[in-house]
Amino acid sequence: KAGVTQTPRYLIKTRGQQVTLSCSPISGHRSVSWYQQTPGQGLQFLFEYFSETQRNKGNFPGRFSGRQFSNSRSEMNVSTLELGDSALYLCASSLGVGTQYFGPGTRLTVL
């Protein structure tokens, strides 16, 4: 079974721009969660989508948003990018309960 895939793997943007990241979960998984990983703050939960509905949300500003499609694929959007948004953005999928399986991440650099 193919794992979680994320595109693109690397992205460079400038302050003020917006960015969209994509995640394809493991086949059959209905839950997709997004995490931000930085050296200073570690791994922090952004939000979770289950059956196209946001089920959980972390403590991030409204500039961070997401959505899930009927095929369980998910996108994450960050508007008005700030330097501090530079991070590895990780997507994880699960059946809806239990183990989360992570993708390789998208490395976002904001200049």
Place this chain on the structure above:
Amino acid sequence: QQQVKQSPQSLIVQKGGISIINCAYENTAFDYFPWYQQFPGKGPALLIAIRPDVSEKKEGRFTISFNKSAKQFSLHIMDSQPGDSATYFCAASEGMGETSGSRLTFGEGTQLTVNP
């Protein structure tokens, strides 16, 4: 309340030795405790997980010890190998049912180096 504290921040072990990483939590509603291993340039990969109804779980060279009363859990890596050199994260979540979701709270991470 939601934090998970992990120690040590870094750990150096000789090949064949035992690596021990500790985590502590405050939220008594946490009921699922996984450990993840992350190599540079990769996403975290699940190593082993435990629920609070057991005190120990072993899978190969990896063992989780869980102390519910102390709200602590630890990862032991027996016969540590250079290939185990990676960053290890403990995590916790509450209510693993379909209505509550899959939100993981992570520890700060431990950089393990196993010298040959």
